[in-house]
Each structure stands twice: as structure tokens, then as C-alpha cells.
Amino acid sequence: MSIHFSAWLGIILGVSCFVLGYLYSLFNYLQPQMSGSSSTQFKHAIHVYKDQIQKNNELGSSFSVYYRGEHVVDTIGGYVDKRFRLPWVTSTISQLFTVSMVVVPFSFAKLYQDELLDIESSIQHYVPQFVVANVTVSDLLTHQSGFPYFVGHASLAKWRDDHRNALNDIINQIPPVLPRTQVFHLHSMALLSDAIVRKVDHKKRTLARYFMEEIAWPLGLDMLIGIPRTQLYRVARTYHANALSVFSAILHLDVTYPWKNLVTAGWLPYSKERNMALNVFDDYELYYNWNPDLLEIPLVSSHLFTNARNLARLFTLLENSDKLTNTTVSDNIPFVFKKSIRNWMLQVVNTSSYDPVLHRYLKLSSAGFMVTNSPKNTLMFGMWDDILGQGVFIDPQLQLTWAYVTNHAHARSLNKDFILNSLIDSVYSCIKE
Numbered sequence: 492m493s494i495h496f497s498a499w500l501g502i503i504l505g506v507s508c509f510v511l512g513y514l515y516s517l518f519n520y521l522q523p524q525m526s527g528s529s530s531t532q533f534k535h536a537i538h539v540y541k542d543q544i545q546k547n548n549e550l551g552s553s554f555s556v557y558y559r560g561e562h563v564v565d566t567i568g569g570y571v572d573k574r575f576r577l578p579w580v581t582s583t584i585s586q587l588f589t590v591s592m593v594v595v596p597f598s599f600a601k602l603y604q605d606e607l608l609d610i611e612s613s614i615q616h617y618v619p620q621f622v623v624a625n626v627t628v629s630d631l632l633t634h635q636s637g638f639p640y641f642v643g644h645a646s647l648a649k650w651r652d653d654h655r656n657a658l659n660d661i662i663n664q665i666p667p668v669l670p671r672t673q674v675f676h677l678h679s680m681a682l683l684s685d686a687i688v689r690k691v692d693h694k695k696r697t698l699a700r701y702f703m704e705e706i707a708w709p710l711g712l713d714m715l716i717g718i719p720r721t722q723l724y725r726v727a728r729t730y731h732a733n734a735l736s737v738f739s740a741i742l743h744l745d746v747t748y749p750w751k752n753l754v755t756a757g758w759l760p761y762s763k764e765r766n767m768a769l770n771v772f773d774d775y776e777l778y779y780n781w782n783p784d785l786l787e788i789p790l791v792s793s794h795l796f797t798n799a800r801n802l803a804r805l806f807t808l809l810e811n812s813d814k815l816t817n818t819t820v821s822d823n824i825p826f827v828f829k830k831s832i833r834n835w836m837l838q839v840v841n842t843s844s845y846d847p848v849l850h851r852y853l854k855l856s857s858a859g860f861m862v863t864n865s866p867k868n869t870l871m872f873g874m875w876d877d878i879l880g881q882g883v884f885i886d887p888q889l890q891l892t893w894a895y896v897t898n899h900a901h902a903r904s905l906n907k908d909f910i911l912n913s914l915i916d917s918v919y920s921c922i923k924e
Contacts, residue, residue, distance in 0.1 A: 521569075523541075523547075524569060524570065525540070525541055525544045525568035525569075527554075527565050527566025527567055529556075529566070532558075532563065533558070533564050533921045535917050535920060536564050536921060539913055539917035540554055540914060543568075543914075544568040548909070550569050550897070550898065551571055551897065552567070552579070552896060553566070553568075553585075554566050554567075554893075554914060555894050556803065556893045557803055557891070557892040557893075558891050558892075559890045559891075560807070560890070565800055567579045567580065567581060567583070572728045573730075574728075581800075584722075585797075585798065585897065585898050586718075586726065586729060586793070587795045587797065588777070589792070589874070589877070590795065590802075590875070590876040590881050590883060591792055591793050592680065592791065593795070593883065594699065594791040595632070595680060595684050597702065597706055597805070598688065599628070599632060600832055601706060601828075602688070604829055608687070608691050610627065610628045610629045610632070611629055612628060613625065613627055613628075614627065614631055614636065614687070618662070618687060620658070623637055625670070630670065631676075631684070631687075632857065632858055633841070633857065634855065634859070635670065635671045635673050635674075636670065636679070637666030637667070637669060638662065638666055638667065638676065639667070639676045639677075639679060639764065640667060640679055640764070640768045641667070641679060641771055642664055643660070643661065643664070645678075645771050645773065646773060647785055650682065650772075650788075654685070661682070673841065673855070674764065674846060675848040676768070677768050677769060677792045677793070678771040678772065678790070678793075679771060680792060680859075681792035684698050685698040685699075685791070688701050699716035699789030699790075699791055706805070707805075709826070710805065710808075713798070713801045714801055714805075715795075715796045715797070716794055716795050718783075719787055720787070722796075728898060729879070730898060730899035731879075764847040768848045777878075778878070797896070798896050803883060803894035806873065807892055809837065809872070810885070810887070811833070811890065836856060836858040836860065836872075837856055837858075837860070839870070840856060841854060856872055860873055861873060861874055861875055863875075865919060866915060866919040867922070867924070869886050871884040871885065872884060872885055873885060878900065879897055879899065879901075880895075880908050881896050881897055882894070882911060883895070891919075891922065893914075893918055
């Protein structure tokens, strides 16, 4: 009797889940929207992206690929705001959250190349109030300063209005983590890096201003660090992880996603380091902040707004011009990184180790790029956001650069992200090497 009842209960639950899923899809179905282009060689990548759009897996995003100096994939799809069915367009930009950190390695590499910064000098040399004498700029770039977060309260609004006193309030303390221990930095990286740039730059610019004036604007990149009110109309609305996204991940056999959402929940003890790193400011919540006064602040740990086309274009600065099949990219850029600087930026400095903030294994380069393996087992260097699942990476061996920018959360694991992983696999399948 109990077996018979259990069988019927299983059937009823299965049918109920199917009906509920169908009704949810019916009432939330969005007409597929997509535009873009690709070279003949990378046509398969466009088809895979189109498939994600048609299945409504992809709410809204942009995807772009460079290969050997040529822009081979450039596509957008989905919606900026599903409530009002506003389609994603070429001028749409999205908040990059932790991918915003790409500003730091590019800016410090430029300062290093211009001999304005010695990466082996101590942080204390540039920021005297920093309490640890033997921690270098290189240690900071590789997330080993000892300050993945700060003990005590910090205010983003105060940092905007009085950065010196705000910085003094938080770095004149014993490091919460043993220096030269790798623990991912987020807002602490932004504040310390900004203080160093203000010190070494002849014009005393902020880190954000330096990056925009020295790198982004000369390249003609559509990027903003801190979004003014007049530009908010271009920004895609952000959809963070919820019960439905967790259920969707389970249907795609991605158990890592719900597990990561569980172990990083604020009410569980496992999440202490992550929450402290993400919530440095007591007046700013990383996930749900939409206060225009705070969004205007040039915070390089989370306030970079752009799209995949411009993000991928930025990373073409790391291409080896000797291997390019044409000079499309190298002829149009206002400066290039010297070979020695480029090699330094792409030098792997550690083996993969478990990070208590990201809750995953992390390998880094000297400049602070994340390092991972491609489907062809080559190394990719870049930055991946485990809040929404955005990313940008360059494969220097294959001279391949890809960027993906989205407005909805769908992964906390690069290898298990059913959208991004399918796009990466499709791109690499187009390369016959």
C-alpha cells in the first residue's frame, strides 16, 4: 500500500511541477529579441547564443569575441527591463559588479610602464598611514595585503566627500588576515588602489579618473565608472538570484549554483569572510543598491558600467601583436603595453587555492587577473563575476578575447554556468587548432 501511495504521490508531484513550470513560462514568456553579426568561422557561436535567447534562458546580455585582431562576434539579445519589455540595444550598458576590478590591473600596468609606480615598493611608501611595513604593491594586486575587508564601519558617502579621513579610519588597524595570505579583496582593493594612484599620478586623479582619461577615452570605449543620473536610462535593470533562478539551475543539473547560494547566505557561519568583503560600507549594499547618489561614486570594485563590445575591446590591449594576422587592433590604439609589461600582467603567480570569500578555487596573475583553463586546455586571463555570471577573458596563446555582460544572475561557478559555459565552448569549437 505504501509503495503504491508513494508512486502516486511522485506522479502527482511531477505533474504539478510540470504544470506550474508551464504556467510560469506562459505568463513570463518574452518574445525573443536578438541582433548582431559574426564572421563565417564563428557562426556556430551566434547560433548557440540565439538558442539561449529563444529558450528564454537568457534574459538580457551582450556577447563579443575578438580573434587574432579581428572582431568576429558581436551580438546582443533579450531585455533591459522585462516588466516593460524594453529590448537590449547596442547602447545598453550594465553594471559589472566584481568584473569592475579589471580597472586595477590595467591602470597599475600603465603606471608601471610609465615608471610612476614601483610594484615591489611597499604600500606604506605610497600610503604612509598603512600600518604593515613589509606589504608591497605586488602583494595588494595579488590579494595578499592582509585587508580583504576592514574591521569596523566605513561609509562610502564619507569616502566620496573626504577620502583621506575615510581611509585613515579603516586602514590604521591590525590586518584581519595574515599578510601574504591570499584572500580575495573587493572594496578594500578599490580604496587602497585609489590611494596609491592619487599619490603617484602627477595630476592627483582618482583611480577611476586615471583609467578613463589614460585608457578608456583614448581607446574610444563606452565605459563609465560611477553612473550619472543623465545616463541611468541606458542601464539594464539587474535581476539577482532568487528561488526561481535556483530552480532553473537545478533543472540544468547545476547543483553548485544552489549550493553556493546556500553557503553564502548571510545567516550561515560559512559566509563570514564573503559578507565582510562584500559589505565593507555600512551605507551601501552591493547587491541591491540603486541609490543614484551612491551609484555616481567612482568605485572601481563594482561601479564600472559598459557592455561586452567595449569590455572585449579593452582586453585586446593584451594581445601579442606579433601573432596577429592583421593590424586592425594594433594600428588603432593610442598606446601598447611593452612586451615586458604584458608578460608581467599575464604571469601566473600561484597555484589554485580555495578562497574563503569567493567560495571557489582561485588562481591569479601578477597583475591580479583571474586565471583558468579554456576548453582547449590553454590558459585564460581575465575577471569573472560570481554575482551575476559576467566575465571577460583573453587566451594569449590562441589570441582570443571574449566578453559577456548580462543583467541577471545565473551562476556562481564558471565551469557550471549553463549559459556562459555553452558560449565559451561554442567559441572554442570554432577554432581548429
